[in-house]
Amino acid sequence: ELALLLWQKRVRHLFKFLDKQGTGKLQDEELEHFHTAMACEFPRPEEEETEDGANTVPSWMSRGLGQVASKFRNQASKRSLDAGPSTYNQVVTCFLQSPVGKRSYQRCLDDICCMKESC
Numbered sequence: 001e002l003a004l005l006l007w008q009k010r011v012r013h014l015f016k017f018l019d020k021q022g023t024g025k026l027q028d029e030e031l032e033h034f035h036t037a038m039a040c041e042f043p044r045p046e047e048e049e050t051e052d053g054a055n056t057v058p059s060w061m062s063r064g065l066g067q068v069a070s071k072f073r074n075q076a077s078k079r080s081l082d083a084g085p086s087t088y089n090q091v092v093t094c095f096l097q098s099p100v101g102k103r104s105y106q107r108c109l110d111d112i113c114c115m116k117e118s119c
Contacts, residue, residue: 018030
């Protein structure tokens, strides 16, 4: 499916950007950056706009990035993956199952529909 390929390409670009050493694995701090960036890019729908269309301050901004990173650190420690670096496949598998991952995939589906409608 085209939307899944688009989603994988977008996630792969971020993964490669964070993998500064080029090992194909993200360390804990890089993984926190990954999750924080995705949470900022794909907020919960109620954080995007109010009923009158005005932008609201996302909850991650009001709480501060430290709390967002802490939340993901706690989630990462609970994941089934053992401590240590995370490969692309491990990151993608866990991320796609998360609410933020599902929203990011939905955005790709919406982008594909929008492109089809404009043609």
